[in-house]
Amino acid sequence: MTGSVQLAGESEARPVRLDLAVRADEVLRPLGTTEGRLTGRVRVAGWADDTGMLGELEISPVARRRIRYRIGFSAGGRRCTLDGWKSISPGRPVKSMTVLPFVLLEDGEQIGKGTLRFPVATQLLPFLGSFRFPRLSGPTPGADPGGLLPPRWDGAAGRTEVWYTTVTDPKSGTGLWLHHELVAPSDGSEAYAHGWVAQFPGDGEGPVRHARFGPEPWKPPRDRAAAREDGTERSGFTAGGIEAVPGRLRGSAGAFSWDLAEQAGDEPLFTFPRWSWRRPLLPAAQIVPAPQGSYSGTFTYEGGELQLADAPGATARIYGHGNARRWAWLHAHLGGGDVLEIVAAVSMRPVLRRLPPLVFLRLRKGGRTWPRRVERAAVGWAGVGRFRADIGLPVWNVTGRSGMRRIKVVVTQPEERTLALDYTDPDGSGAVCRNSETADAHILLERWWGRWRKEAEWFLDGTAHAEVGDR
16 A cells, blocks of 8 residues: 655655555454454655564454554654554445555654555555465464464463563673563462563673562453554553563663564564464463564663664563473574574473473574474474483583484573572462573584484574573
């Protein structure tokens, strides 16, 4: 769609162009309402060009006589929202379906308004030819990072939900950890939100610092349709002035404050089997909506400030019944778009707690993710191919084979670069994690070509994000 926008305080309108891809979890229902997720590019001449925009689309041509767009994008470090609607008129079906009036918002305040049009003559045939259907193209849920951030909690007791982001500042080597958590106690008492922020100075320049925020009563999301009507829908973690929502992280705790814009940069990574996030049958599941994120903005701490510009990092999610009995975690940016994610854990369940750690390992290399079936590599297949973890500190490792590849990962968390923090599970029991956002890692990937030969090798010095937890 193309058109123009009149920004507040400017005398002339600016050209606008939207190039959008829409994904929905169901086939369009002409007489009902279909919800979709938007990705693509927003361009406002001389003002914004964001290829990482995220948004939502409500398609309700008969039931509500409208098609509504809500798009979040970045404009020179500012987070803006394009809110537009096509009001469907039976008397003017073509015009009403192809003209999109909209307003631009920043922090809820209107900063501009304009109109976009869909060029029927040149774009109708490509538009119709772009339709794909689930049975032909496979499942679409989870393809959009923003679609994985809304809260999963449905009000059940004994649940915990986590949004966490880790970042490395390439200039100073400083590591950042933003942890946001919802806890619904097992005794049915009021759910609460809390979390913490931590700074890991690079090159050993001072101690690791952190501050906690909360607890705050968790306010459940309102009715989704009603919330969309008045623009108050929750799209991630929001509590006590702290936000972790699509495209933005901001808040303050103790001597820290932060306001960061996030560009997802890659498709989500399902560390556990994809079905385990849609159907929570396991004790817990973890996903990485933004495995190759980049972060820009400010991070203020006592005595200084970091100005981040496209700093590499990731945002991940956890949903389950609480922390594991023992666990290890690694997120490693390997360069060139490659990334490695590992979760190794021993469950609290009576039978599972007697087993060695299950290892869920996902290596995205050259645009492909290995192993293909993460659950087979975790438990073994026909007696072979299982990954194994030796969890300890300051060094822990993971080894294993899947298909024609094998891998060895050695992670080092120096004590002076590691922060110990305690958790409280929904049942009231405690756990301790020891986290380092400036850890070291050595990763060796080999492939079978008549014998084992090195395919790739990576050395990370102070840029790996890692954690070991126990009780």
